[in-house]
Amino acid sequence: MSPPDGGVIEVRAAGGIEVRVEVRPRWPFALPLRSGLDGLTRARGGVLHRLIHAGSEPVLVRVAQLAPERVLFGARAADRAAAEWGLERMRLALGIDQDLSAFYERFRFDPLIGRSVRSTPGLRASGKPDPFEALAWAICEQLIEFERAAAIQRRLIWRLGRRCDWCSMRDAPTAAVLAAQAPALLESMDLSAGRAVALVRAAREVARGRVDLFDPAQCEPGWRRLRSIPGIGSWTVQMLALTGQGRLDQIPAGDLAYVKLVGRLRSGGDPYARATEDEVMEHFAPYAPWAGLAGMHALRAGGSAAVSRVAA
Numbered sequence: 001m002s003p004p005d006g007g008v009i010e011v012r013a014a015g016g017i018e019v020r021v022e023v024r025p026r027w028p029f030a031l032p033l034r035s036g037l038d039g040l041t042r043a044r045g046g047v048l049h050r051l052i053h054a055g056s057e058p059v060l061v062r063v064a065q066l067a068p069e070r071v072l073f074g075a076r077a078a079d080r081a082a083a084e085w086g087l088e089r090m091r092l093a094l095g096i097d098q099d100l101s102a103f104y105e106r107f108r109f110d111p112l113i114g115r116s117v118r119s120t121p122g123l124r125a126s127g128k129p130d131p132f133e134a135l136a137w138a139i140c141e142q143l144i145e146f147e148r149a150a151a152i153q154r155r156l157i158w159r160l161g162r163r164c165d166w167c168s169m170r171d172a173p174t175a176a177v178l179a180a181q182a183p184a185l186l187e188s189m190d191l192s193a194g195r196a197v198a199l200v201r202a203a204r205e206v207a208r209g210r211v212d213l214f215d216p217a218q219c220e221p222g223w224r225r226l227r228s229i230p231g232i233g234s235w236t237v238q239m240l241a242l243t244g245q246g247r248l249d250q251i252p253a254g255d256l257a258y259v260k261l262v263g264r265l266r267s268g269g270d271p272y273a274r275a276t277e278d279e280v281m282e283h284f285a286p287y288a289p290w291a292g293l294a295g296m297h298a299l300r301a302g303g304s305a306a307v308s309r310v311a312a
Contacts, residue, residue, distance in 0.1 A: 012082060014073030018076040019083040023091065024069050028122035031065040037150035038137070040172060049161075051169035052086050052129045058164040058171070059086030063094070063127075071096060076167075088127035092246055098124065103290045112265075113287075113297035123296055127243050131213035132206050133172040134244025135226070138236045139199045140191065148190070155189040165228040178203035205229070212305060219245055234277065242292045249289040253280035258295060261302045 006022030018291045033043045042049045048063040059077040066072055073090065091097055093166040100121065116123070120174060128134040140156070141149040153172075160173040160181070178186075186196035205211040211225050212218040223237045234254060241250035251258070254277045262280045263273035275283070287294035 004027035013076050015293070016076060016078040017078060017080055017083060019087060020072065020074040021073045021087060022066070023096055025071060025072055025096050027101060027104075028068070028288075029071065029094075029096055029124075030122050031063060031071060031094070032126065033065075037147070038153040038172075040133075040170065042169070047167065050129065051164050051167060051171045052089055053162060053171055053174075055194070057082040058162070058167070059083060060164065060167045060169065061086045061090045063090060074225060077168060080199035086129075086244065093127035093129040095124040095127060095246070098246075098248075100293070105272075107294065107297075112300050113294055116297040117299040120297070120300065123293070123300070125242050125248070125292060125296065127246065127247075130172065131240060131244035132203075134177045135213065135236070135240045136172065136178065136199060138239035138243075139195055139202065139232065141194055141239075142231075143238060152190050156186075159185075159189070171282060175203045175206035179207040194231045198229055201229045202226060202232060211270055213244065216245075219247065238292075248293045249291055251280070251284050251291040251295040253277045253284075257299055261298060265302070 005024055006042045009020045011018050011020070017188040028167055031048060033046065033048060035042045040050065046064060047214050050061050050063075052059050052061060054077065057078055059075050059082050062074045062076075064072045067197075075086040075090075076307075077083040077086060102115060102123055110117065126230065128137070135154055137149075140152045156173055156178075157170050160177050162171040162174070163168075181200060181202050183193065183196035186199060187193055191199065205225060206213060211222040219241065219301060226232050226237055226240075227234070235252045238254075241247035242252065259274050259277075259278045262275035262283045264271060265283070266275055266279065267273035282293040283290075284294055284298075
């Protein structure tokens with residue numbers, strides 16, 4: 001067990017306060033120092049920057065890895081409650097508090113993923129601090145190239161997202177804002193007609209409180225309600241679960257990377273073989289309750305040329 005976190009420090013900042021805490025990861029951790037293609041996360045001088053919101057209150061979170069077992073989080077906001085919310089959400093998004101020792105001990109010599117587990121024990125899903133962002137971005141990414149989806153996301157952020165005057169960064173649009181849009185506006189940003197309607201309908205479910213994305217007890221009822229929306233299938237909900245709700249038991253089985261990988265494994269090496277979604281789920285069932293994490297290691301171990309959208 002890692003030692004407890006360092007003490008919380010509160011300092012005055014222009015227009016509010018900054019709360020800082022030194023976190024000691026419970027398992028090997030490497031801060032992913034790269035800017036996101038959507039422009040929301042920025043890496044500058046060894047520090048990760050991200051603007052998020054506690055309700056309507058902007059919170060600027062900065063993260064720096066001081067040593068393998070020392071990661072400094074700082075959150076600047078108008079008040080301490082908002083800053084602490086920002087710290088909590090970024091800790092969840094980065095997965096720094098996950099203890100993966102049981103997964104490591106069980107699968108470090110697994111024939112498929114063992115080598116990856118041993119060489120990269122700190123592999124984590126690339127999470128989002130706001131689960132609605134994970135849902136909206138998954139809808140944008142359905143059945144198109146990742147770079148094209150990122151371009152759509154940047155347009156949504158620029159046109160409908162939130163901007164902080166004092167830090168000059170932007171955050172993703174809220175569910176309430178997207179719920180109020182005409183699908184035609186979203187189509188003008190290169191979303192297909194079907195995905196535009198699906199995004200608006202999903203946003204309305206969240207904005208009106210019919211789907212609670214934050215309460216762990218409401219995850220699966222929320223997934224079922226979202227699945228009732230035409231255009232939202234299992235892949236979208238699994239991406240929400242894995243990257244927005246920290247559910248390592250969920251694997252986006254319909255992702256092309258997994259369809260290719262499992263097809264090749266089941267066929268004995270045929271590079272053109274494709275698995276079904278059910279076959280992918282069946283293949284990773286023995287890794288429960290870490291199917292999503294096992295899938296990321298399998299992509300690394302399998303040498304898949306397909307781009308994974310979930311690996312950190």
